[in-house]
Amino acid sequence: MTVHHYIGSPYELPTGSFGTKEKLITIYEKEEDAYGISVNRLNDGHSDIKHVFTLPYVYELSCDPHPKSIRELLTYIEEQLIEGCHIELYSCLDGDEATEKDSSLDMSINLKTLYFGKHYKLDRKKYIDELGEVFAFEDKQFGVVVK
Template sequence: MSLCSYIGCNVELPLHDYDSESEDIIKIGWGFSDQEERVNVQKYQFTTPYVYDISNDWGIVISEEWATKEVCEESKVKLTELCKIMNNYLEEGDFFELYSCWIGEEADKRYGELTIQLNNFDINQIEIGEKTLVRFVK
């Protein structure tokens, strides 16, 4: 089983080539999920029309309750890069949503929800566990 992180947004994003040998920290596209999983995460978790999975091997979880310290530190780097990427695509007042869960659990009840200002948060002061919907507002 794999932990997958999904983003939902109101804008269409260019897809990353998952077959390339790229060492990018964040890959946006459909590398781990299949159509059914994306439909479920959109239906049960997101409020936006476009859904992508984002990762380079493992999802984003920043919570020592849900992950090791090493995974949390890697997730902080990934989330920081994701926010930089999304900042280029979002207009003022728009948002993107982030949701991480195990593949196949996209329709499960979520554990939590929070809203964060895209360009105004301390990565060391947030906690994002699995099955938590996070809305980043620009």
């Protein structure tokens, strides 16, 4: 089944592709060298998802589960997030947009205090890399990233 990811913001976010390496795949290069994320305006087919978010701007997010793509997502959020604000993330299976989130899967990332959840302290110099390794999207998971 297809998993959809969404990102909510208190203000408009830039849309498009971010972090993707634009190069031809040759016999010497691996397909995994091409990674990144894509942020797009929410289309009408997924408008049922807005009930999950507390923020007014909701976008579709394309992000592979690969650590490099997760790092690109977190870099994008770090660059776009204004101090004192938060961004919301949500994932669900195709067709489950109108269902309720699973509150037991809620998670938080605080970019100011560098905590992932309540107990995992991140290293100030390599927190994006750390999060790329430990963060993964789950079905019906809601997350908040604070700065």
